Amino acid sequence: MKELCRRYPKFGTPNGFQHPVLYVHLVERAKLIDVYIGVLRALGDPAHRIGTEKELRYRTRDLLAAAGVKLLIFDEPHHLTEARSDGARLGLTQLGKSLIDDGLCVVFSGVKSVDDLVAESDELARRFRGKLILGPYRASNKTDIEILRTFCNVLGGRLKFVDPIALGTENVWFGRLLAASNGLVGVISQIVRQAESRARQAGDSQLKMKHFSMAWKNFSRSGEERLQHLKSVEGTRLIDVFAADDKTMMDIVGRLQHKG
Template sequence: MKLTINQKIKVNSLKNLIIQHPDYLHALETIEEAYLLKEQGDLPQSFLCIGQSGTGKSTLKSTMSKLYPRKSDGEREIIPVLTLDTPSQPTIKGFAEEMLIHLGDPLPHKGTQINMTNRILKLIKSCGVKLMIFDELQHFIENRKDPSKPSDVADWFKTLIEKSKVSVVLMGLERSHQIIDSNEQLRRRFSKTIDLRPFNLFDNNMRNSFLGILRKLDEEVGLPTRIDLTDKSLVKSIYFATNGIIDYMVKLFIGAYELALLNGEKYLSKDCFKSAFVNRIWNKGLGKLNPFEDDFVQERLDKVGMPFHLSKNAYSERISL
């Protein structure tokens, strides 16, 4: 049995679903405020947005680009929000080229460091940039012998930010704090931090948000029968299968939905979730390592080789609900 065209379209729509939970809305409001303060009051803001992969940083970035899209006034391109991923191995020239490309410079690879920097600053002004969002900040410290020491590219980047006189949001994984901590001026400028944390089922303040997202995902799937969110065992299994990370929650539900459609089921069964975990999240998640098996180890899957290795959590590994 295969999915119909309409079913495939529905599955694809779920991939683009944005769940507007409280932490996401707070982060979006803060970023938009930084944009508006520069646009309306010439008061540029700077802050750091930190979170594990899959917690919503890329979604925030794309949402801001959609809220304030590029446009042309006939003579030039207006770029209210400039978004850029830090190159995987950043150098001053490589970073400058990337910025010039995104700013529409006709010869982004040409010029000396000073010339390229001056062109970047000129284009930021002429293109009406109000907010710059730089993602993957951790690339500044990866592949370096001593991440605690400042680098030339970080110093250049800091100077560029200061001279741009626009609002700036730096995004990255938790270890991105190292690049800020290693530079006093950056530390002072980016003292404000937004932390996009995974949901924690065992934190009373976050539990309702986690359950609310499960409810929203189930509603968006739209099968005739809802999953039972009073089933503590099922809810805990979903939590361990996703580590509370929203991107994995969406992937798990999409995988379970596809299997339910193929099997002609009227709701997302435990067996659907069990197979979806293997297909969508961890292909080695079998037997005791599958949260939907009765003999699951009841531990977070964050050891070396597991899907959530390096995911931080302040709570103990063995937890009862």
């Protein structure tokens, strides 16, 4: 969601700001009026809390059209269902239906199942046909590996402070990034950016394995569960694949591929 907002930011026109992608986070124990307030606030309406629920609803529809919104993301709409408000839940999906009919793409993100939102109406359910599940790419899937290679090459080509590098094509880099990340592109991005920062601080124009190893020492202290596949045999530390030999790196990749 953050990446979509970053890639398609709002921009000014003679008629006001345009918002290709609009992100709205629903607060805990939200009510339906909070949905309209959230949309209006995201659109920059200074009077987003002023007016009755009906007035806010009409203003929301009008401003969404005027702002050129193409993709509207409602994050954590389950807060409506947790508040046990059937009216709020139905109102949100009714709003989503009308916006879809207006040509917008509406995404409910963070909800366990869209069925929780549209259980009251088959007509509404037909407007929300897909369920997207995000997860890591798999080391056992050839298609996933090719996607990861492409991603790493793009990432290596966008480095700003050191020379571009084919992180996905050259196995000496890609194998270690795959082993460290277990298919999570967010981990790859963070390690590469931190390695670039280390190289910049050292005054080096090219990324070297030592820069990745220095970045890894900082990154591995996070204690996140997604790094547990890098535990040593003794289980007391995480293996630094950027300082390890090729056999150790390939053993880790092999385990990931076998795990699937």
